[in-house]
Structures are given as structure tokens and as C-alpha cells.
Amino acid sequence: MAPRLGWQPTRTRRDDxxxxxxxxxxTLPRFNPADPALVRDxxxxxxxxxxxxxxxxxxxxxxxxxxxxxLFRHEENCALLSDGDNFANDPATVGMAAHVPPAxxxxxxxxxxxxxxxxxxxxxRLRAIMAKTFTPKRVAALRPRIESITASLLADxxxxxxxxxDVIADVSxxxxxAVIGDxxxxxxxxxxxxxxxxxxIAHAVDRAGDPSAAAAGATAIAGMFDYFSATVAQRRRNPTxxxxxxxxxxxxxxxxxxxxxxxxxxxxxxxxxGHETTSNAVAKSVIGLMEQRDRWAELVxxxxxxxxxxxxxxxxxxxxxxxQRWRWAKQDVVLGGQPIERAQAVVSMLAAANxxxxxxxxxxxxxxxxxxxxxxxxxxxxxxxxxxxxxRLEMKAGxxxxxxxxxxxxxxxxxxxxxxxxxxxxxxxxxxxxxx
Numbered sequence: 001m002a003p004r005l006g007w008q009p010t011r012t013r014r015d016d017x018x019x020x021x022x023x024x025x026x027t028l029p030r031f032n033p034a035d036p037a038l039v040r041d042x043x044x045x046x047x048x049x050x051x052x053x054x055x056x057x058x059x060x061x062x063x064x065x066x067x068x069x070x071l072f073r074h075e076e077n078c079a080l081l082s083d084g085d086n087f088a089n090d091p092a093t094v095g096m097a098a099h100v101p102p103a104x105x106x107x108x109x110x111x112x113x114x115x116x117x118x119x120x121x122x123x124x125r126l127r128a129i130m131a132k133t134f135t136p137k138r139v140a141a142l143r144p145r146i147e148s149i150t151a152s153l154l155a156d157x158x159x160x161x162x163x164x165x166d167v168i169a170d171v172s173x174x175x176x177x178a179v180i181g182d183x184x185x186x187x188x189x190x191x192x193x194x195x196x197x198x199x200x201i202a203h204a205v206d207r208a209g210d211p212s213a214a215a216a217g218a219t220a221i222a223g224m225f226d227y228f229s230a231t232v233a234q235r236r237r238n239p240t241x242x243x244x245x246x247x248x249x250x251x252x253x254x255x256x257x258x259x260x261x262x263x264x265x266x267x268x269x270x271x272x273x274g275h276e277t278t279s280n281a282v283a284k285s286v287i288g289l290m291e292q293r294d295r296w297a298e299l300v301x302x303x304x305x306x307x308x309x310x311x312x313x314x315x316x317x318x319x320x321x322x323x324q325r326w327r328w329a330k331q332d333v334v335l336g337g338q339p340i341e342r343a344q345a346v347v348s349m350l351a352a353a354n355x356x357x358x359x360x361x362x363x364x365x366x367x368x369x370x371x372x373x374x375x376x377x378x379x380x381x382x383x384x385x386x387x388x389x390x391x392r393l394e395m396k397a398g399x400x401x402x403x404x405x406x407x408x409x410x411x412x413x414x415x416x417x418x419x420x421x422x423x424x425x426x427x428x429x430x431x432x433x434x435x436x
Contacts, residue, residue, distance in 0.1 A: 039421070046351065062208050069344060072349050073352075078353075086333045091328055104208045113262055157171070175278070175394055184274075197223055200219070201221050206424055221268060307400060329344050412435055
């Protein structure tokens with residue numbers, strides 16, 4: 001859907017960040033991204049804000065800011081994500097770098113050098129290098145390996161003979177971790193280490209104003225950075241044809257060798273996002289399919305041609321990354337009829353956009369016959385996720401293996417009793433046990 005509401009400069013640009021908070025409708029409290037209710041089931045909350053105040057001035061996860069704008073409709077999310085002229089990823093662009101909490105700055109220092117945190121021209125240059133690494137041909141070549149890993153993981157879990165498996169521990173975490181481990185040179189014995197690092201980094205981003213979360217995230221990102229520093233140096237000495245080696249080679253082919261810091265920073269991005277998102281999407285999809293049992297039966301009986309649209313729908317429904325990082329208004333603009341001041345932070349609520357009933361009829365229902373290609377699970381515009389093809393392939397392999405091997409599986413626990421990880425950006429169940 002093309003955005004109907006545009007945006008335009010409204011006032012003369014100022015150099016001082018705005019500190020006056022806009023009015024919030026009296027029927028709504030200010031949206032709080034740290035609200036515990038957002039972890040297990042955020043969608044009723046999203047629906048309320050989408051209906052009453054879709055471009056909403058809520059509380060910021062950074063204590064030094066008077067607030068942030070949160071977008072709850074599909075339309076404004078598309079507009080924000082596709083507009084690099086009016087919105088920047090780097091807070092320094094609009095003089096807001098000093099507002100990053102001190103404890104979070106070690107995380108932000110590397111976080112801003114992830115592809116998702118860059119602005120042109122660096123983003124354009126490094127994305128072009130990464131695009132050579134994530135070519136459709138290269139990703140498609142991984143399919144036999146991914147299917148082999150999946151089959152082995154499921155066979156090992158069933159061989160225990162206890163009549164149940166944990167979808168996360170047995171399939172949805174080790175599968176993408178094995179793939180990204182192969183790609184980045186992470187040894188299997190280090191997977192749990194990476195899982196802990198990734199969780200601490202994600203928690204720090206979710207709670208940027210929390211000193212303890214920021215400190216744990218800083219320790220984790222330093223550990224991951226040191227790990228990849230050694231790996232990148234090794235790839236420089238002894239080139240390989242894995243993803244990290246190809247990334248460095250592609251940069252050298254361009255005649256602009258990738259700076260060590262950027263190579264390492266992007267490796268940490270892949271190390272966090274490369275397994276967390278797919279693992280979460282599979283786990284959350286299984287819970288949804290077990291609750292909407294007719295959809296599971298439909299998936300079990302699906303033909304090969306029906307699987308791809310089914311995966312798109314489950315990506316929409318599960319939305320593993322619920323919201324994106326802050327974007328910063330580079331000048332005064334109007335978005336969705338709401339004036340936004342220069343230097344104010346704007347947050348894309350991807351999961352809210354993916355349940356917008358104006359775009360997705362009966363959005364809480366899994367429907368494999370929906371028109372594909374409109375969800376924002378992988379973002380939109382120039383920062384659309386480069387790893388989307390790989391994520392789809394991994395998710396399909398995991399769910400397809402479960403559907404074929406365990407067509408009658410059911411949840412061991414009531415969904416309301418399954419514990420969830422305390423993170424509103426990457427919320428996920430801690431376990432999903434099913435009877436086989």
C-alpha cells in the first residue's frame with residue numbers, strides 16, 4: 001500500500017533539540033516501550049494506540065529524552081522507513097549523540113556501525129559489499145546444508161525417546177546458530193556463549209536507559225567484538241569462502257577494503273540477528289499454530305508450492321523484531337498529520353503495522369491465503385533486511401520438518417503458562433515443549 005499521507009518541512013530548521021512534550025489524548029496513557037504487558041501479547045495495546053493516537057508521543061527508553069514518537073499504523077511506518085531525506089539513523093546527525101545514556105554508549109558505539117544504524121554514504125557502500133555476500137545464488141546453495149542440519153537436530157531430539165521435544169532448544173535455536181556459525185566461524189562449543197551475549201545486547205537495546213542492562217550489554221558486545229576481531233584477522237591472513245571471508249573479499253574487490261572496525265561491527269550484527277530472529281519466529285509460530293489448530297492441519301497438508309506464502313504469513317503474524325531502532329527527524333516534518341520537530345526520535349512499530357486491519361483483514365488470524373509482500377517484518381526501504389532470504393529458508397526448513405515428522409504434535413503446556421523472555425523488542429518464549 002502506498003502511503004496516502006505525505007510529509008513536508010513545516011518550519012525553519014533550528015539547531016537546538018526540542019524539549020517540549022506534545023499533548024497526549026486524555027484517554028491514553030503515554031505509551032511505555034518497557035511495559036511488561038508488551039512481552040507476551042502486545043497486540044491489544046498496539047490496537048488501542050493505533051485506533052486512538054496512531055502517531056503517538058510516548059515515553060522514551062532513553063531517560064534523557066522527553067519522549068519518542070511511536071508509529072502504530074502500516075502507512076506511517078512505511079513512510080518513515082522509506083524516507084532517508086527527513087529521518088536519520090545516527091543521533092549525531094541532529095546533535096543528539098550526547099543524549100545517549102553513558103552506560104549505553106559502549107553498546108551504541110558499535111550499534112551505530114551495524115548496517116541498520118548507518119546513514120549514507122557509508123550505508124550505501126557497505127550494503128553493496130554485503131549484498132555480494134547475500135546473493136540469492138549463494139543463499140540457495142545453503143539449502144541442502146540447512147535441511148541436513150534440521151533433519152539431524154530433529155532425529156537427535158526424537159532419539160531421546162521421552163515423547164516430547166523443546167522446539168526452541170532442539171530445533172529453532174541450534175538451526176540458525178549452526179548456519180550463522182558456519183558463516184562467521186563460530187565454533188559449536190561457543191554457541192551458548194553467543195546466545196548469552198546476544199540476549200544481553202538485545203536487552204540493553206530494549207532498556208537503553210537502564211544502567212544494569214546497559215552494563216551487561218556493554219560487556220557482551222565487547223566479548224563478541226573481541227571474538228570477531230580474532231576471526232577477521234584470521235580471515236585476512238587465510239582467506240575463506242564462508243560469509244565473513246566473502247564479505248572481506250567483496251570489499252577488497254571494490255578497491256575499498258572494509259575497515260576492520262566495520263567488518264567486526266557487522267559480524268556482531270549478524271551474530272545477534274542471525275539466529276535470534278529466526279529462532280523466535282519459529283517458536284512463536286508453533287505456539288500460534290497450536291492455538292489455531294486448523295491452520296496447523298492446513299500446513300501439514302500443504303503442497304510445496306503452498307509453503308512459501310505460508311511462511312510469509314507466519315513472518316507477518318510472528319514479527320520477531322517488534323520495533324526498530326530510533327530514527328531522528330533531520331528537520332521539522334509532518335507525518336500522518338502530526339507535526340514532528342527536528343531532533344525528535346521516531347520509532348517504527350513493525351509488529352503494530354503487521355496487525356493493521358486496514359491492510360490485513362482479521363490481522364490476529366493466521367491466513368495462508370493472504371496477499372503476500374506487504375508485511376514489514378524485514379523492514380522497508382533502503383534498510384530492508386539483507387538476510388531475509390536466508391531467514392525464510394531456515395524458517396521453512398524448521399517448520400516443514402516439524403510438520404512432516406510430527407503432524408499430530410501438541411503443546412505440553414498451556415500457552416499462558418509458557419514463560420517469556422523479558423524483552424519487548426525481541427520477545428520470545430523461553431521454551432516450547434510439544435508432545436510427539
